[in-house]
Amino acid sequence: MLQGTASDVGKSLLTAALCRIFKQDGYRVAPFKSQNMSNNSYVTPDGKEIGRAQGMQADACGIAATTDMNPILLKPSREMSAQVVVHGKPFRDLGAREYRESYLPHAEGIVKEALGRLRAAYDIVVIEGAGSPAEVNLKDRDIVNMRLAGWADAPVLLVADIDRGGVFASVVGTLELLEPHERERVRGVIINKFRGDASLLRPGIDWLERRIGKPVVGVVPYLPDLALEDEDSASLDGKRRLAGGAPSADRRLDIAVLRLPRISNFTDVDPLLSEPDTVVRYVASVADWGEPDAVILPGSKNTAEDLRFLRAAGLEAKLLAFAERGGRVVGICGGYQMMGRRLLDPEGVESAAAETAGIGLLPLETVFAADKRTERVTGKAAMKFGAGREVNVEGYEIHMGRTVALEPADAPFRLRPLRLPEEPGSWHRDGAMSADGKVWGTYLHDVFHNDALRREWLNELRADKGLAPLLEATRFGELRKQAFDRLAEHVRKHLDVGNIYRMMEG
Incomplete structure (x- = not known):
């Protein structure tokens, strides 16, 4: 399971990368996110709605997406209210308090059953968490982070985004806010979106590993121009930067x-x-x-x-x-x-x-x-x-x-x-x-x-x-397949995949 120190740290793409790596290594693999909050959705082959990220991750696995991969989707529609989509079909609009107090206890069974079906059908299930596991006000009814990891008995890798700053504080602070049994479940840390000279980061990594008693299993450099979907609109500012500078009037x-x-x-x-x-x-x-x-x-x-x-x-x-x-x-x-x-x-x-x-x-x-x-x-x-x-x-x-x-x-x-x-x-x-x-x-x-x-x-x-027409059409589907392989190659190079296999084997 991949959990993050915050939203938009790169969990979705790292999940897709591990899915692709495990597929390349010959395993039958599927993604899972119990509850997703996003207005970026994906329609499964049987006409059901799930989070776009899980559809993309299923594509990385080379399998058809199903609602078991994202049994609960929350689509924000108004202030403090969202449409609750259960196994691909709208259930109803609920306010935040009503959802938490009335629906979450019922949702536990839905989540466990969906995960159980995936685990029975695949060799490996890669689980993606949501937001941060250290939201102390939400933990007692959590169905998407540490309680889910416990139900699955899954080793957890904690993902931190160094690009936003404060990476060491975010890792240490997250672990400090976890209960002892939750900290024990975290087996390692991934530092994501790194830019610059990795040797300059080494003293910080050595300090972090001594401080938390857990390994940093990889420092993954930022990978630009990756033609894969994002989970939600938090990434749009980055997309604008990636799309290029001011257009040339004649070209x-x-x-x-x-x-x-x-x-x-x-x-x-x-x-x-x-x-x-x-x-x-x-x-x-x-x-x-x-x-x-x-x-x-x-x-x-x-x-x-x-x-x-x-x-x-x-x-x-x-x-x-x-x-x-x-x-x-x-x-x-x-x-x-x-x-x-x-x-x-x-x-x-x-x-x-x-x-x-x-x-x-x-x-x-x-x-x-x-x-x-x-x-x-x-x-x-x-x-x-x-x-x-x-x-x-x-x-x-x-x-x-x-x-x-x-x-x-x-x-x-x-x-x-x-x-x-x-x-x-x-x-x-x-x-x-x-x-x-x-x-x-x-x-x-x-x-x-x-x-x-x-x-x-x-x-x-x-x-x-x-301007004259361009005769050659860009093959976006091929670019997307190449992007999955490029992402997997990049992450495999910078992540201790052997250590991750050992964690999964217990």
Whole structure:
């Protein structure tokens, strides 16, 4: 089990790395995180919803993801409230106190049963903790850190992020706040995201090992430009740095992604970060707007509230002016819903407001309902790109709203559930677009993970700037497979994997 001194110390990627290493060594391996709090979700092959990180880790293992790998997912929607997703299906929205006092005792059984099924099916289960195990106010009902390690009888490696500073204090302080039997379960420490000369760190490591009586099993250097998904929006500032500097007006495409307070499934734009002619910027204020070539409205866990943020920040006015000048705008899921004329929420599913005026870029109306659609889909982009051809697409839908056109509008996609055979009744139209095709929205998550579609769209942006098209499409799926192997090689080089095997053997 990997636990951390804090959130965003790198547990998810280190878990993926160990999963890949154990797979390479010939073991059947699976990831597990009992409770995940994230609006970045993943749809399993059977149409269930889990945390994106566990889906990514399952891919690192080379296996299909199941809800046993993340039986409880918390999706924050309002202040101090989250949608509780149990084994891939919404249970209900609960406040923090109600969840802790009423639901957590019931959740213990769900977690133990899911972990038991994984342990019966695989040689190794790599468990990821959440936040810090030293949250003394939460420990008595913990289902995701030390109590879980005890149920599993799992050796624990404590991960600390040296990049944020105070690494020795964070390790010593965490261990000091644990009970003696919990400290005994921690077998070693991983120092993550190191930059610089490792020899200068040696005296500190020697002191730490003497102080805590446990080994530092590795100092893992920071690994840049890794094309793998992040668990939550805490990583977005780092993504912005990785996406490059200011775009060159004559060579690079400048794509602005509106950074919503409740942004969800922002991994939809990850493939754009890997394109050689593209800079992606997350924009949260008018001061950040710049001169984008295209604007993306991403998903949201609370569409109406995030739309109010755009209005208050002046970003809606910027977006409307941009579209009126012929700018290209794409909305995905919640962003697509915002682009319509009205958002109706009569049952208070997402917001306390029964009706919210939309941005009005497309003639649409969305009504929120308690049932959630989660489905892997395949189909074709019905929009005709510059090459004048249809493009095959795959992705997934995950939304609680139902959107209808108030006026005739072309749909950019024609989709069907991946689980159903290809027959006339299985297809449905998805999304809407403007007459000139420059403004469009869709419920299709992972839309830009489709290489041909992504390159065709980027070439349209290039044509707008008078640039010649790029004929070679970046193969994002291949980049992702290479990223798993690159991550595993990097971590294997800097981690005492032999010692970790000995810990697992007791």
